[in-house]
Amino acid sequence: MSIHILGIRHHGPGSARHVKDYLEKVKPDIVLVEGPPEADNILEWVGDEQLRPPVAILAYQPDAPQKAVFYPFAEFSPEWQAILYARTHGIPVRFMDLPIAHQFDLKAEKEQKTTADEAPALNNSLAPHIPDARIIRRNPVAYLAGAAGFADEEKWWEHMFEYRQDPQEVFIAVAEGMQALRQDLQLPYDREEQLREAHMRKTIRQAEREMYTEIAVICGAWHTPALLNMGKAKDDNDLLKGLPKVKVATTWIPWTYNRLSYNSGYGAGINSPGWYEHNWRYPFDDGTRWMSRVARLFREQQKDISVAHVMEAVRLSSALSALRGLSKAGLEELNEATLSVLCNGEEILLQLINDALIVSNTIGEVPSDIPRPPLQTDIEKLQKKLRLPQTADYKDYVLDLRKDTDLERSILLHRLEMLDIQWGHRYGPSGKGTFKEQWRLQWNPDFSIDIIEKGSWGNTVEEATSQYVQHQARTATSLKEVCTLLEAAIPAELHTAVEVLVQQVNNLAAATGDVMQLMTVIPGLVQIGRYGNVRKTDATLVENIISGMITRICVSLPAACIGIADDAAAELLELVYNMNDAILLLQDIDMTTQWQQTLSAIAGNNSAAPVIGGYATRLLADHRQLSGSELVRAFSYAMSSATPPAIAAAWLEGFLKGSGTLLLVDNDLWTVVSNWMHQLEEEAFKQLLPLLRRTFSGFTKAERRKLGEKAKGGSAGTTGTLQQTMENIDAERAMKGVPIVLQMLGVK
Incomplete structure (x- = not known):
């Protein structure tokens, strides 16, 4: 025996x-x-x-x-x-x-004993490559490599054991070496x-x-x-x-x-x-086959590599191994030769070799009839049906949701995303429209654990995702969290889960009195309506909730704008900005009217935060509720000398949020701002300058340039310029046109 x-x-x-x-x-x-x-x-x-x-x-x-x-x-x-x-x-x-x-x-239960004091004291003065005791405690073979003068134990093992030909001698040497290590080091086990x-x-x-x-x-x-x-x-x-x-x-x-x-x-x-696989398949390669693969990779990247390059690189790697007393060129020698001959000293190209050849993106395969959890079987069946293979490298897909196959792909990826199986990551697709999605897929073997864990919620992707989302909905206490789940469940086409989420949103919305929390979730709910056209889902499920929430926001928002600090005002300003976009997206007359009335209440309240009051005035102008002399009057009142400079500057920041186009096209508004700036005292101007610079920095480069040209040339006209223009009018000639105008107006 x-x-x-x-x-x-x-x-x-x-x-x-x-x-x-x-x-x-x-x-x-x-x-x-x-x-x-x-x-x-x-x-x-x-x-x-x-x-x-x-x-x-x-x-x-x-x-x-x-x-x-x-x-x-x-x-x-x-x-x-x-x-x-x-x-x-x-x-x-x-x-x-x-x-x-x-x-x-x-x-x-394992005890964590990792301090160097628990490992033997080592004298490294005679062999500088011997690692410290803590490393040896974790990897004792590193001691033998260091004693032999190798900084890398993997390289030492390759040249001492991997490249030798007699297996019996190799296994005897391994046993003797390990026996000596265990006896001499006396490491704690x-x-x-x-x-x-x-x-x-x-x-x-x-x-x-x-x-x-x-x-x-x-x-x-x-x-x-x-x-x-x-x-x-x-x-x-x-x-x-x-x-x-x-x-x-x-x-x-x-x-x-x-x-x-x-x-x-x-x-x-x-x-x-990847290098080890090459060694397994071509054990007697002197580097020629490897360098040929490197050359092919570079040529695929449109880099000129000749046969002479390959031959010279092989010669250099052989010379390096001979100088170092090695039996054959290893990966280190081949990389150094590649860097010198093929890469012209550009180390960044070695990263390409490392990713594609040294490590490689190879992925294995298993038979379809191997026993596995039902959820994993369903995922693999859908991957095969939709032609979405598991790959170790990144693969990009642009999905057109108007096509049945791409729509099914999108539904699968959204469902896996909701199961926390992050196989795909979404990116913004190029072009306009909501019918496209861009995904980048990369399979990770660790997903197997996630699949097994989520398999307790169901045997198919649809069942598991629906049950898991319903569980999250019932245990969630935040309105924002539930709305986020709802927004994700619509493109995943989880109809039962959507109904549960809608009910939970309704319950939480009715229970909350925080208008800022309601405003936070409105844009996401409005976006849900956009999926109804492309995904053929019933987005009307949330319309009644949206309507009720907007009504509550419109009632509560004016009071929420009073007596708040600057930081809170800045946060609320962004919510108002997003809320206005959502209202415009809905294109509902009744909701738009409610919103305009709310903006009027905020703009007309002197106690409202100035930055929000200014932005409300601007939105009323955008909605065509304020224009002409009425807009100039509101602007002049806010920027009058009776208004403290800091409040006027904050109001101006809100009014000009996102765009300074109004100042370019409306000379009357420009005149009001210009006069306000001229009447500021020097100290007040210095204090307001950072705020003004922040306001104008939000404009586009073209807008800032045109505003600068307008200020420099005075083309908009100051008060003096306007008065000079009025003085140059020929009154007698102007009166001759009055009868014609009256006749056109039907006035006798």
Whole structure:
């Protein structure tokens, strides 16, 4: 009976090759792999043509889906190759790690001991690349890399183990190296790690009792010494006795190379999954194939790259590896050669290589008949029907809602958005109209957890979204929150949920006396009406609510504008601005009349905040309720010398909000403003200057230029200019036209 302990680097292409070659040589009758035993029942899918890595085992707690863990595999993962070997040769394969059923509760109890004082003191003076104790506590292999003069343990592992050819020697060296580390460093081990290694030994003993004679064990290199020294079975059984246990479910999900990288936060991740895949497929490449891929990528970006560039870059990478005493050029040497020869020293181009080749955007596939939650099945069915594939890179869609397929796509994306599954992000489409939406989609494997969690609300996207939104509606206490949900539920076409939301809006609106809160939600409710034409939904559900809320706003707003501080006035001014836009959008005569009467009440009240009073006067002018001499009279009264300068300036700021066109086209108003400015004393002018500059800074550049030209040239005419013009009139000649005018007017 032989037990073969193969210590590997997770996701190492060289380790995967060594494992495959070693298994072919010893021909084991059972394979044990570090992984969750709960997933043994889904290993039968490995080898299926439709299960294409990168993929991951998702283990989760059904009654608490947020408690989940992923076990990713790439084609170049040693564990994957070991499982594939067993499946291909028809021999048993099992996972041997501590069951996830125990680990979920253990992780919650795990003691956080991360200070450097708990790790051994190290002398780094002789080997400057040796990391500090805190890093070694987390990644002991970094100690060996530092001792060998490597700042990057991944690079050290590649050149020491990945590129070697004899698998037996490699695994012996790994075991000896890890044994020396565990003996010399004397690092403290937490309880979870002790339990994991005890369960691995227990699984090996179980295989021995079942009379397997050639047992192949594939585990992380660090665990190798613990499995070579089996110890006493009683000690392990005592250690594993009485562990907490929960129910766990497992399934296969697609994974991405981006999520396999360190940058994703994956603890056993690698820096360059795309580069590792290249090494797996072309182990004897001297850099020529890699440089050819880089050149092809650059040519796709319209950058001129010749064959001579590629040859020179390969030569340079080989020279660099020779100077550094390496057996072959690694990624670092190839990148340096690329930077010098192909990028002309422009480091920004290396980011393109990193995204497209070094990390890559590869995503795996899983068979459609693999057991999975009903909600996930429905999502995948809709994705296939609507031709919206899961992709690891960004993909943009511009949806025309007048087309049935695009409308269905939009509905699906809106529903997933309401389920907090952020597959798509909306952007403002180019052009005008409400019939277009622009989405950017990128699939994240973590969505699987969100899908499982939301699956408790229903088995289909429509059912789950509707139930989830109704739950949010019933538990919400803020009118704004409910209106936001309603605005999102309309394009998602959740009719039952919309009815519940409308009822909740009505209840909350009737209970609130805060006019500012009502004004905050009105624009969103009015926007809902715009979807009725495009989405064929009944937007009239909210019309009665809008009408009642606007009436209450019109009654309460004039009193709300009295006796408020400047900050509150500025906030209320923006609400009035948005409210006016909503009224114009409705195009309802009765509501417009109510709004105009409210504006008149505000503009005619001297106690109202001046900035709001000025803006109300401006809106009355825009609504054609004030014009000509009446408008000039209201303007002159507000800007008279009897009005304190600060109040007049605030009134002017409100009146000119957003546009100074009135001052350009109405010379009488210009004259009033000009006279007011001239009569200000120097100190008062200095105090008001910042406020005036803020007012005029809101105008467009063209408006500011024309106003400046008008002020400089005096073309609008001051009071003196107007009087001079009156004096130059020929009265005798003017009188000759009076009879004709009277005749035209029908006056005898």
